Amino acid sequence: MRVIAVGPGIGLGIGPGIGPGIGPGIGPGWAGGSSPRRTCAPAPVDVPENGRVSDVRHVLVLPDRDAAEDAVEALEERFGVREEPQLVRDALAGEDDAEDAQWLVVLRDEEGRLDAAELDAFAAEWDGWREEP
Secondary structure (H helix, E strand, O other): OOEEEEOOOOOOOOOOOOOOOOOOOOOOOEOOOOOOOEOOOOOOOOOOOOOOOOOOEEEEEEOOHHHHHHHHHHHHHHHOOOOOOEEEEEEOOOOOOOOOEEEEEEEEOOOOOOOHHHHHHHHHOOOOEEEOO
């Protein structure tokens, strides 16, 4: 079981993380010297359409580690998840006590077979909830 600690001021990137590549544009047309400059425009390139990308994740927020570990075991039994869920410790901002941390259970569901309402009810059994993406 993989556990990741997240503290105040540190975000947890849960999502596809897809965006444009932004950089200096150095490539064809590089003339050398002290600063890059383009000597000609690059030729247009046809790019095929990508297929649909599915990176569905569900995040269950639970009050403590014991609840999170119990939920992981029950998820495997009740929902038959194939990939082991990831446990993440999420310290609340401004809290010094390690007991004041929520635990996140991150489930990958690329096939979209897990029902959001069922996961809401499941998390509620441990006084938790499911975060909306």
